[in-house]
Structure formats: C-alpha cells, structure tokens
Amino acid sequence: MGSFAGHAVPGTLFLMVGAWHIWCTVVRYAADPKSFRVRMWNPVPGFNGKLKYLELYVIAVGAFIDMCIELLYSTHLKFFVNGVLNPHHMNDFEHGGMLLMFFLFSIVALLSEKTSFLPLPEGALCLISAAAFCAEYLLFFFHSTTHKGLEGHYHLLLVLLVALCIISIVAGAIMPTSFPADLCGGIAVTLQGLWFYQTAFTLYGPMMPAGCKLEANEVSCLHHDHEVRGQVLANLQMFGLVFLVLSGVVGSYIFADKKCGKPEFRMLHITPDEGFHEQL
Numbered sequence: 001m002g003s004f005a006g007h008a009v010p011g012t013l014f015l016m017v018g019a020w021h022i023w024c025t026v027v028r029y030a031a032d033p034k035s036f037r038v039r040m041w042n043p044v045p046g047f048n049g050k051l052k053y054l055e056l057y058v059i060a061v062g063a064f065i066d067m068c069i070e071l072l073y074s075t076h077l078k079f080f081v082n083g084v085l086n087p088h089h090m091n092d093f094e095h096g097g098m099l100l101m102f103f104l105f106s107i108v109a110l111l112s113e114k115t116s117f118l119p120l121p122e123g124a125l126c127l128i129s130a131a132a133f134c135a136e137y138l139l140f141f142f143h144s145t146t147h148k149g150l151e152g153h154y155h156l157l158l159v160l161l162v163a164l165c166i167i168s169i170v171a172g173a174i175m176p177t178s179f180p181a182d183l184c185g186g187i188a189v190t191l192q193g194l195w196f197y198q199t200a201f202t203l204y205g206p207m208m209p210a211g212c213k214l215e216a217n218e219v220s221c222l223h224h225d226h227e228v229r230g231q232v233l234a235n236l237q238m239f240g241l242v243f244l245v246l247s248g249v250v251g252s253y254i255f256a257d258k259k260c261g262k263p264e265f266r267m268l269h270i271t272p273d274e275g276f277h278e279q280l
Contacts (some may be wrong), residue, residue, distance in 0.1 A: 006095070007200035009069065013062040015193025020055060021186035023252055029179045030256040038172035038182045040125040041109060053110060060106035067099040098139045101132035126173035130166050137162040150212055150230040151219045154199045157238055161195060164188040187245055194241045202234070209233055 024042035041059075044051040074092040079085065085093060105128050112120040120128075140159045147155055168185035175181055201207045203219055211226025212219060221227040 004200045004204040006069075006074075007196045007204070009062075009066050010099075011193045011196025011200065013059070013066070013193070014189050014196060017055060017059060018186050018188075018190030018193055019248075022183065022190060022249055023256075025179070025182045025186055026249070026253045027256045027260065029183075030253065031260040033179070036177060036179055036182075038122065038126065038176045038178060040122060040129050040169075040172075053113065056106045056110050056113075060103055060110070063099045063103040063106065067096050067103060070099065071096040094139050098132075098136050101135040105129050105132045123173040123176060126169050130169040130173070133162055133165045133169065137166060149219060149227055150209070150221060150234070151203060153231045153234055154195075154203065157234060158192070158195055158199070161188055161192045165192065183249070187249065190245050191241060194245070195238070198237050198241065202237070 021042060024039070028039075028042075029036045041055050044054045070092045075086060075089045078089070081087070105125075108118065108120070108128055109125055111118040112125065137159060140155050140162060165185060165188040168181050168188055171181040172178060172185060202209070203214065208214065208219075209221075209226065209230035211223060212221040212230050221230065
C-alpha cells in the first residue's frame, strides 16, 4: 500500500528538482533564445563553482536515502522468507528498484561531467533519465492495475504524469534546441512531486474524501457513489495543481525576461567553463 512518508520523501525530491529545472530553463531561454539547448540537469551558479553539481548530488543522496528506507527500514531486513523474497514487502522491493534507476542516473551524470572515464553527450543523459522514468512508469502502471478504486485512480493520474516526463525527455533528446520539450519536462517532474504530496495527504492524511477510509492498509469506500465522488475530487485536485504550476511558470518567465536584460544577471547564470569559452 504505502505510507505518508513513503510518498512525501520522493515528492520532496521531485518537487525540488522539477522547480529548479523550470527556473533554469526559462532563465536560459530568456537570456539567449538563439543558443538555447536542452539540459538534463542544471548547474548552480555562483559560489566559485563549488555548488555547480548540487542538483546531481541532491538526486543521488535523495534517491539513496529513500532507497534505504524502502529496502532496509520498511522490510526490517527480512528480505527472504522460506528461501524466497518476502511476499509482504514486494512493493518495497519494487520501489527500491525504481529509486536505484534514479540513483544510477545521477552517478552516471556525475562521472560524465566530472571525469574523463565516461564522457556522454547531453542526449545520452536524456535517454538514461528517460529509462529511469520508464522504470517508474512500469512500477506505477502495474500498481494501477492491482490497486483498484480510489487508490488506483490516484496511481493512474501519477502514471500519466510519468508518461509525460518520458515523452518530454525523449523529445528533448531528439530536438536538443526545443524550449517547449525542456520546459514540459520540468513541469511534469514538478507535478509529480506535488501529486505525491497530494496522494499522501488524501490517502494517508486528513484529506480523505467523505465515505472513504484507510483500514487494514487498504482504502475502501462505503458506496460506489463515494468512490466516484473521490475520483472526481482527485481530478479537480490535479486540475488545481496544473493551474498552480503553469501560473508559476508564467510568473517565472515574466520575472526572468525582465531581469535578463541586465548584464550582471546574465553573467550570474554562466558557469565558469562557459565563461572561459566565451572569452576565447
């Protein structure tokens, strides 16, 4: 089934990374639309380059901590029962495998950027990231078929967001100068984070729809009408989050467009390596 923390922790990670991606995308495009390129990750400017790879470290550490929670804490180290995988913790094993994919993406990206052992173009990093989201898609798709009712509906909406991530990232790899593809990827990741939070507060928190309850680790509704009402409410929640994120994107672009006319602001978002090449 899951838990509040099991949704809030990955939700926080997706929300942070997605919001940062949206901001960096609109800033880079507003600063110079002609030279815009899709980026799978964005360096943190300033601080003499010390925090340049912060986003990748956040993904690596966040995915690793969440993976430890799923595989070590949730299972109580009882991986096997009678010589087979513990059937009571199959969801934890599945979640751990999904998180492992995001952890591997961050490690590969760090090796590609910081060393000469694994030089990869941005398109390759996009496809590796898309593979991680494909693992997430398969996980929650099969969750959606085994988890029925209100819980299954929340998983179905999440699956649609994950599919949007995959499509956007692959489109960015194919069209490396596409601003809409890069921006859509950031929006989808941000919505994922918000939807994880919404699911946590609804299914495991105080926002459970009337007539439905969490009992014996399952969400059940008294009547079919209550279930339908809960699903309609979930749709409205999704619409509200989409409106919120799109409003934030518009506001971010307006702000970035006004500020990018100032040379000091444009220089703030140029990494040391980029500045070196520009001087040459």
